[in-house]
Amino acid sequence: MQLAQGAILSDKADESHYRGVPVAAKRGNIEDRNGEVLAMSVSTETVYAVPAQVRSSGRAEEIAHALSGLLEMGPEQVMEKITKRSALEYVKKRVTAEVAAQVRALELPGIGITEDSVRYYPNSTLAAHIIGFAGIDNQGLEGIELTRDDQLNGVPGAVLTEFAANGIPLPFANQMYVSPKNGNTVRLTIDKNIQAFAERELQKLLSGQGDNMNGQVPKSASILVMDPNTGQVLALASAPTYDPNYYNNYDQSTRRNIAIQNGYEPGSTFKIITLAAALEEKKISPQEGFFDPGGVTILGKTVHCWKHGGHGSQTFTQVVENSCNPGFVAMGQRLGMDKFYEYLHDFGFGQKTGIEMSGEAVGILAGKKRATALDLATMSIGQTNNVTAIQLLTAVSAVANGGTLMKPQLVKEIVGPAGNVVESFEPQTVRRVISEGTSKTARQMLESVVTNGTGYRAFLPGYRVAGKTGTAQKVANGAYIQGEYIASFIAFAPADNPRLAILCVIDGVPFYGGSVAAPPVRGVLQDSLKYLGVEMDLKAPLTLGKPRLDMQIPPVKKAVTVPSVLGLTLAEAEKSLRQAGFTVLTEGSGTVVQDQIPHGDSKVEEGSSVLLYLGSEAGAPTSGNWWAVEEEVDIDIETMLQMPWRQPLSQ
Structure with missing residues (x-):
């Protein structure tokens, strides 16, 4: 034994x-x-x-x-x-x-x-x-x-x-x-300093001190920064936040990683994808002419441009600069349903990116079999579909980097206790989506958005910045919430050779993306480019484009509450609204207010217009228009419908 x-x-x-x-x-x-x-x-x-x-x-x-x-x-x-x-x-x-x-x-x-x-x-x-x-x-x-x-x-x-x-x-x-x-x-892959820049901007927003916020505090916000060439995430910040040393002392909701786990309608930031697909399929060219009459009617519903009366004659570069809804609807129509969904898939929407975080959402795409021409139109301008912030930033990074979709990366390497590298992780290519030529053209057009168009608040003297604004109405219980929006801005820089791609999403504000989401992006970009040693481009503009200099740029106004005028006569309603500082617009015939947009108790910018639907004392509003005013440019206001409000699509 x-x-x-x-x-x-x-x-x-x-x-x-x-x-x-x-x-x-x-x-x-x-x-x-x-x-x-x-x-x-x-x-x-x-x-x-x-x-x-x-x-x-x-x-x-x-x-x-x-x-x-x-x-x-x-x-x-x-x-x-x-x-x-x-x-x-x-x-x-x-x-x-x-x-x-x-x-x-x-x-x-x-x-x-x-x-x-x-x-x-x-x-x-x-x-x-x-x-x-x-x-x-x-x-x-x-x-x-x-x-x-x-x-x-x-x-x-x-x-x-x-x-x-x-x-x-x-x-x-x-x-x-x-x-x-x-x-x-x-x-x-996170850079502690760039993460700190992002969290600094979020802290400003959550304390009501963000540019143009006028003391308004959003429900939540997030800023993501990525190297578009590798997919490496350099910052991923969400607010409200918590201290992991004392995580039990915080409400569980503060621990939710909204940039990964929450979906939202992206609004006009998604137009970058529509643009890239239309360019790749040669359905448009930058200098091709397009006429915007102010709206486009599809299946009996009118999708309006944000500018009352439309932009008139313009090139497709100007369509992008002006975030012109009918222009992007035309891009979607030229692509067609099959091609549009093909690009949705190729850019990674409706599927997980694979980022190393638990609980990643997949987003929600309208079913292709049930999608109508109207759905194609609204999807082209960033409505109807639901995406996550990480999906959108990853997709736009593909537009910026030459056309290759990269998998978002959070872990760079594993290091042993003795300091030796046990395992390292290389950037992962998912697929090529668009060509180098298409990427270059899209970058140039999106740079023009910042120098000459709606994204001017992200302009950085001496740096070439490309970007796009977005404003989307929030959805709850199958309906849009009046007067409450998700404002966003997405950008990459330098535009000709991107080092950084950045997305800011602000949830629950009565303001537009270009007004409140572009300044935080500008702050993070400015400090990050300097920190990374990216030198200023001597050929980059030091001032905004000439068309911008000739324009009167009104300041962002404070948020005010809309009074309810339902059931009042037109005369009574006009008196009440004008006393509160609103402009009154009407649709339909009759003497009694049957409905109003925005609804009573909604918060909107001071001086906005209120649309009244008129009818008889008994009966529904006579108007059947579907309002889809998506973006505010802060220029050439005229009698613009300052209403990014939409009635939900009928069942």
């Missing part, structure tokens, strides 16, 4: 004789792309009990009372733990060094102290939605802490002591120490 089975039997005997007190391994760090620590483990200590030894001492009650005061626990709770039928029981984890020293000094039988660790996030709220947090047992619960839990977790060690069958240590017992193996470090 000794010769044939000696080693096996000896190991079995040791398993019975030796009992270990675990020594926790330190969880690996989470770092930014430059090695800046975002999450780390710090040493702490844990009080444990060997219940068999406590019971055999006959001093269980005395021990329970002695520990309860030091550990701030009830005597009954301590008693339950130290007399439990188990080989080893943790009494309290993560005690201070002072408490651990006091427990040691008592020299209580069956009570010991072992080394432990606690997760610490040195930058407080910075990148909280990416990092996530770990629980009391150092298990990853959200974010990278969860998705890379296996790499971050180490292998615990132990202090092994020989025990007799009764659970009491043997006299002169042998002891063995098994060293713990610390976890690996996860190094992200």
Whole structure:
């Protein structure tokens, strides 16, 4: 037996004789792309009990009372733990060094102290939605802490002591120490400084101090920054946020990563995709002429341009500059349903991007089989479909980088405890979507949006910036919410050789994307380009385009509440609205107000127009128009319908 089975039997005997007190391994760090620590483990200590030894001492009650005061626990709770039928029981984890020293000094039988660790996030709220947090047992619960839990977790060690069958240590017992193996470090693609720039701008928005916000505080907002050439995410910030050091002290809603998990109608920012597809299929050219009469009627419904009376004759470059709805509807019609859906798929909409975050949403696309010509029109201008912020930024990055869709990347490499790279991750190409030539043309047209069009608030002297504004009405319970919008702005720079692509989405404001979402993008771009050492382009414009200089740019006005005038006569309604500072427009015939847009109690910009639907005292409004005013340009206002309001499509 000794010769044939000696080693096996000896190991079995040791398993019975030796009992270990675990020594926790330190969880690996989470770092930014430059090695800046975002999450780390710090040493702490844990009080444990060997219940068999406590019971055999006959001093269980005395021990329970002695520990309860030091550990701030009830005597009954301590008693339950130290007399439990188990080989080893943790009494309290993560005690201070002072408490651990006091427990040691008592020299209580069956009570010991072992080394432990606690997760610490040195930058407080910075990148909280990416990092996530770990629980009391150092298990990853959200974010990278969860998705890379296996790499971050180490292998615990132990202090092994020989025990007799009764659970009491043997006299002169042998002891063995098994060293713990610390976890690996996860190094992200995130840049701590660019992340800080993004979070600074979000903090301004959430405190009501953002440019043109006039004290208004949105429900939430997010800013994403990506290297469009590699798909590496450089910043992913959401607000409201939380401190992962004290995650239990925050409402659970603050931990939601809205840039990944929330979908929304993108509005005019999506027009970049329509433009790229139309250019690729050679359905339009930049200097081709187009006439905008002010609206286009499809299946009996009118999709209006934001400018009352339309833009008239213009080139397709000017269509893009002016965010002209009929022009983009024409692009969608020329593409046709099959080609439009083909590009939706190729750009990654209606499917997960594969970014390393739990709970990624797929978005919602209108079913192709049921889609009508009107659906094609509204999809072309960024309505009807639901996308996530990460989907849109990834798709626009493909337009910016030469036409290749890249998979969004958050983890750069895994580094071992000794500092050696265990595994590195290269950028992943998904597919080519458009040609280099199409990408170049689209970049030039989108640069013109910033220098000559609706995106002028993102203009950076000395840098070539391309971008697009977006304003979309919010949907709840199958209907649009009056007076509440999702404002957004997407940009990339330098326009001729993009280093950064950035998207800002602001949820729950009564203002337009160009007004409130472009300034945060400008702030992040300006600081990030300088930080990355991107030199100013001597050929880039230092002032806005000449057409812009000749225009009177009105300031963004404060938000005011629209009074309800339902049931009033036209004369009474006009008096009430004009006294409140609104312009009155009417549709239909009759003397009684049957409906109004925006609805009563909605918040809109001061001086906006209110559309009244007139009819007889009994009956529905006579107008059947479907309003789709998508974008506000802040120029040449005239009698513009300052209403980005839409009635939901009929069933």
